[in-house]
Amino acid sequence: MSEPQTHFRTDEGAVAQILDCDIAIVGAGPAGLAAGEAAAGTGARVILLDTFAAPGGQYSMQPTQGDSPFTDTPAVRLAREATARLAARGVQILTRAEVFHAAKRQDGSFRLAVSQQGAARVIRAGAVIAATGAMERPLPFPGWTLPGVIGAGAAQRLLKTGTGSLGPQGKTVLAGSGPFLFAVAQTFAKAGAPLDHLVEMRRPGVREALGLFLAHPSRLPEALRLMADLKASRARRHSGHMVTRALGTTCLEAVEIAPLGPDGQPGMAAARVLDGVGTLAIGYGFQPVVDLTTQLGADHGHDPALGGFYCQTGADGGTSLAGLYAAGETCGLGGANPARLSGRIAGLSAARGLGFAAAPDETAIKALRRARDFAARLAALWPAPQRLPLSLPPDELICRCEDVRVTDIRAAIQDGAREAMAVKLWTRAGMGPCQGRICGAGLSAVLEEAGVTAIAAGYNRAHLPLRPTPIGIVRAAMASGEWDI
Amino acid sequence: MSQPIRITLDGDEIEVAPDLPLTSILMERAPGWRESPRLQARRGMFCGMGLCFECVVEVDGQWTRACMERSRSGMEIRTADQRRSAGGGHV
Numbered sequence: 001m002s003e004p005q006t007h008f009r010t011d012e013g014a015v016a017q018i019l020d021c022d023i024a025i026v027g028a029g030p031a032g033l034a035a036g037e038a039a040a041g042t043g044a045r046v047i048l049l050d051t052f053a054a055p056g057g058q059y060s061m062q063p064t065q066g067d068s069p070f071t072d073t074p075a076v077r078l079a080r081e082a083t084a085r086l087a088a089r090g091v092q093i094l095t096r097a098e099v100f101h102a103a104k105r106q107d108g109s110f111r112l113a114v115s116q117q118g119a120a121r122v123i124r125a126g127a128v129i130a131a132t133g134a135m136e137r138p139l140p141f142p143g144w145t146l147p148g149v150i151g152a153g154a155a156q157r158l159l160k161t162g163t164g165s166l167g168p169q170g171k172t173v174l175a176g177s178g179p180f181l182f183a184v185a186q187t188f189a190k191a192g193a194p195l196d197h198l199v200e201m202r203r204p205g206v207r208e209a210l211g212l213f214l215a216h217p218s219r220l221p222e223a224l225r226l227m228a229d230l231k232a233s234r235a236r237r238h239s240g241h242m243v244t245r246a247l248g249t250t251c252l253e254a255v256e257i258a259p260l261g262p263d264g265q266p267g268m269a270a271a272r273v274l275d276g277v278g279t280l281a282i283g284y285g286f287q288p289v290v291d292l293t294t295q296l297g298a299d300h301g302h303d304p305a306l307g308g309f310y311c312q313t314g315a316d317g318g319t320s321l322a323g324l325y326a327a328g329e330t331c332g333l334g335g336a337n338p339a340r341l342s343g344r345i346a347g348l349s350a351a352r353g354l355g356f357a358a359a360p361d362e363t364a365i366k367a368l369r370r371a372r373d374f375a376a377r378l379a380a381l382w383p384a385p386q387r388l389p390l391s392l393p394p395d396e397l398i399c400r401c402e403d404v405r406v407t408d409i410r411a412a413i414q415d416g417a418r419e420a421m422a423v424k425l426w427t428r429a430g431m432g433p434c435q436g437r438i439c440g441a442g443l444s445a446v447l448e449e450a451g452v453t454a455i456a457a458g459y460n461r462a463h464l465p466l467r468p469t470p471i472g473i474v475r476a477a478m479a480s481g482e483w484d485i
Numbered sequence: 486m487s488q489p490i491r492i493t494l495d496g497d498e499i500e501v502a503p504d505l506p507l508t509s510i511l512m513e514r515a516p517g518w519r520e521s522p523r524l525q526a527r528r529g530m531f532c533g534m535g536l537c538f539e540c541v542v543e544v545d546g547q548w549t550r551a552c553m554e555r556s557r558s559g560m561e562i563r564t565a566d567q568r569r570s571a572g573g574g575h576v
């Protein structure tokens with residue numbers, strides 16, 4: 001039932017395969033790929049692993065169908081070529097491989113427990129680089145659990161890696177806030193998939209945009225291309241609007257939108273309903289994926305401009321835990337360029353830390369500063385809403401895994417739960433398979449209603465298994481004798 | 486396009502392209518294919534990247550995320566639709 005593990009076959013007696021390396025890199029997006037290349041170049045033995053079927057992460061995700069219009073984009077090529085170079089250097093690349101547990105041993109080395117297509121592996125590493133990327137930061141709104149309501153990133157991934165169509169009949173609405181919406185609209189245009197409406201909370205003024213591109217003129221062509229593709233998608237653009245409700249009985253049928261007033265609240269008197277909608281792709285921004293780094297106990301900071309909680313690193317990519325490095329969006333949102341640069345820096349530092357000859361790359365360090373400056377200015381044009389300017393009806397769900405309603409959470413807070421962790425123990429919100437990754441932002445919004453700041457609410461420190469894993473694989477990995485007890 | 490392959494979806498044999506994310510195949514039919522544990526409410530793909538577990542199905546008897554699996558010849562997919570008509574448990 002709510003115990004997914006019971007649905008797995010348990011392979012009693014299965015034995016974990018042990019893999020040795022100097023540096024293990026978790027995540028094969030732009031950050032992990034760059035880290036791998038830098039580290040392998042020093043002579044270190046590197047294992048690079050990723051949950052997906054092919055390296056690339058978000059920015060460089062690989063299509064599955066030969067006739068896809070995405071097979072030869074610069075982003076897709078980037079990962080394909082980096083992967084070939086890594087393989088030529090002898091980097092061991094594990095795909096469909098998910099880290100579900102990690103620990104640092106007293107001797108200073110690390111162990112990663114990995115589930116790969118029905119098999120258990122334990123990786124021994126002298127140093128670990130967490131390049132686990134980012135994910136959507138879902139904000140709950142009335143009707144958000146209806147089938148057909150999906151993340152903007154989910155729509156993009158489906159269009160890029162599937163047939164090029166989203167599937168459901170009916171109109172498609174793309175909504176939320178931030179420049180990522182334009183990237184998704186561009187994906188619709190390139191896939192040839194119809195996009196009917198674009199609902200955006202904020203449209204930065206010409207003057208603001210001008211300031212950004214005067215400081216970073218090299219980014220202008222890319223932005224102009226995005227705008228041209230948005231026009232080509234022929235989507236009707238509703239600027240200064242937000243989705244106030246998703247409507248339907250067993251799946252999405254319609255979407256209610258309303259204009260935002262000067263106070264930032266939706267003016268419900270002017271709300272209207274878009275009928276005949278099959279898909280609502282919605283995104284209010286991203287958050288770093290920090291399950292691996294919180295489990296290992298590294299220090300994390302909180303900054304709304306970086307997507308909330310992020311793993312703190314020094315200029316060399318090192319975290320507060322010796323031997324653990326972090327790169328890319330694990331350390332805060334920023335996009336593909338900072339990811340690639342911070343990956344290179346962390347790869348070199350991790351190798352140097354283990355005694356390999358690797359001088360710091362001062363050019364990369366400088367370029368990273370500049371790339372992060374662009375990202376910060378871009379993000380400032382679309383401040384991420386920390387909570388939805390909508391009051392949620394008591395029955396609306398916050399935790400999708402355990403069906404926990406707003407009212408249950410408000411009651412727990414009333415009874416004295418003042419932290420994410422306490423709310424979890426009271427209500428089970430955050431205890432399901434998503435481990436709080438999906439409900440975290442909604443939960444902190446409800447805590448904020450009660451005057452508890454996100455920092456005071458804290459994060460759920462992830463625990464074994466980071467992702468639901470077949471029990472036989474967990475047993476095999478844990479019985480390997482590789483862990484301090 | 487490569488040759489289509491045959492798979493079984495809730496007891497029906499269908500033809501699909503090989504190596505396709507299962508979410509592509511399932512969304513084409515109807516966007517809700519799972520039931521939530523307490524309310525038994527319809528759910529389907531949400532994050533599309535392996536982190537929410539809303540898209541879970543059974544493939545050849547194993548609990549798995551549809552968004553992370555690809556179509557392979559002969560695979561058998563079971564969703565809440567079949568379990569409901571068969572009166573079995575649910576994911």
Ligand SMILES: Cc1cc2nc3c(=O)[nH]c(=O)nc-3n(C[C@H](O)[C@H](O)[C@H](O)COP(=O)(O)OP(=O)(O)OC[C@H]3O[C@@H](n4cnc5c(N)ncnc54)[C@H](O)[C@@H]3O)c2cc1C
Nearest residue numbers: 027029030031051057058059099133153328329335336339
């Ligand atoms: C949904 C989404 C869509 C995006 N689309 C775009 C876009 O179109 N254009 C753009 O410029 N930017 C996009 N971005 C921003 C994007 O994240 C960055 O540009 C870039 O991909 C960041 O690189 P990264 O290497 O830090 O992380 P990512 O590219 O996210 O790579 C991280 C990788 O780590 C893997 N991973 C995480 N945890 C584990 C684990 N426990 N075990 C194994 N593997 C794990 C993930 O599977 C993933 O492949 C998107 C971000 C998101 C969240």
Ligand code: FES
Nearest residue numbers: 533535537538552
């Ligand atoms: S849709 Fe979120 S895990 Fe598959």
